[in-house]
Amino acid sequence: MKLKRIAFATLVAMGATLTVGSAMAQQRVTVNIGSSHPTTNIWAFAMKEVFQPEVDRLLKEGGAKYEVRWRENYGGTLYKFTDTRAAVRDGIVDVGMVGTVWENSAMPLQNVTYxxxxxxxNHEQLIEIFDKLNATVPALRDSWAAQNMVPLSSLITDSYDIYATFPVKDMASLKNKRINAPGTSANWLRETGATPVDGALTTYYTNIQTGVTDGALSFASGIGPARVYEVAKNLTRIDIGAMYFGSVAVNKKVFDGLPKEVQDAMLKAGKATSVAHGKHVTKTANAALDTMKAAGLQITDLPQAEKTKWVNGLPNIVAPWLQGTGDAGKQVLKAYFDELRARGVKPLRDWDLQNR
Structure with a gap:
């Protein structure tokens, strides 16, 4: 009797629950999951709505030997956007949204698109590409491992354009204009006559309203919810492109310690999350554009000839990045553009061929 009590206590301590109608115990695995953003945000939405339920479904269909107990920490309850890498790396959460766009010093390879x-x-295609690159390109895979992380699902933005108080009819329209362009995106305005000003979606509205800036380089799925269109009533489609933003990732030490069934479920659920994320961004961007047009947003396209002037007039902005990343950067740059072309994409500038 004493041995039975000890065995039962051990099962309880392990978090195991007995499956009805089966002599086999169902083991419960606790996973802390979270993000710096709320689940209404495009980068966190699919974590809650797709990743978690998909892991649960796969485990159940696989025999229900394991069950995940999710401890949710969304909306910045544990950490802010500046700490997404450290939060997953150090195990503050087991699974989290990692914004590599904010980690150019620690994870520069992931910022190749910027x-x-x-x-x-094509942001949905971009997700497919980076799901593949993160798994197959040694330099990328090793850089995630060096941060004690395993990427599960790629995160992106829809295409960047200019939302401003004026339409961009030609390159001359940008002369002496102050445009919010945070971080690396400031490079996109070099030699255009415009002055880049740092900022974020949370600051664009006030910056434009108060005249600090005349507009912002941004994307519809972000501008819409931030209501920037109320003060920047002109959208000029520049087609600067969709950007790889980061990944939903799992702490590698935690992942390595999980049962194989749970590991496999997470990897498969990550792929489903990528697909759902792409579709959600498409839906969100289209809905935002409908809302903004109904509110009076004027939409024009920069003429192709002017767009060509813009892209060809940029200095070789990828060269300093390559100098800092060396052979690993060359490997990632080549792999990225090879994947684009394999899918029939014709980049407006062959950055890889110019930097062999």
Whole structure:
């Protein structure tokens, strides 16, 4: 009797629950999941709505040997956007949204798209590409491992354009204009006559309203919810392109310690999350554009000849990135553009061929 009590206590301590109608115990695995953004945000939405239920479904269909107990920490309850890498790396959460766009020093390879604008506007295709690259390109895979992380699902933005108080009819329209262009995106305005000003979706509205800036480089799925269109009533489609933003990732030490069934479920659920994320961004961007047009947003396209002037007039902005990343950067740049062309994409500038 004493041995039975000890065995039962051990099962309880392990978080195991007995499956009805089966002599086999169902083991419960606790996973802390979270993000710096709320689940209404495009980068966190599919984590809650697709990744979690898909892991649950796969485990159940696989025999229900394991069950995940999710501890949710969305909306910045544990950490802010500046700490997404450290949060997953250090195990503050087991699974989290990692914004590599904010980690150019620690994870520069992941920011290749921000140094190669005018490549593709197809954000759903971009997800497919980076799901593949993160798994198959040694330099990318190793850089994630060096941060104690395993990427599960790629995150992107829809295409960047200019939302401003004026229409961009030609390159001359940009002269002496102050445009919000945070971080690396400031490079996209070099030699255009415009002055880049740092900022974020949370600051664009006030910046434009108060005259600090005349507009912002941004994307519809972000501009719409931020209501920037109320003060920037002109959208000029520049087609600067969709950008790889980061990944939903799992702490590698935690992942390595999980049962294989749970590991496999997470990897498969990550792929489903990527597909859902792409579709959600498409839906969100289209809905935002409908809302903005109904509110009076004027939409025009920069003439192709002017767009060509813009992209060809940019300095070789990927060269400094390559100098900093060396052979690994060359490997990633080549792999990225090879994947674009394999899918029939014709980048407006062959950044890879110019930097062999």
């Amino acid at each position: 140094f190669t604008p005018f490549a593709t506007t």
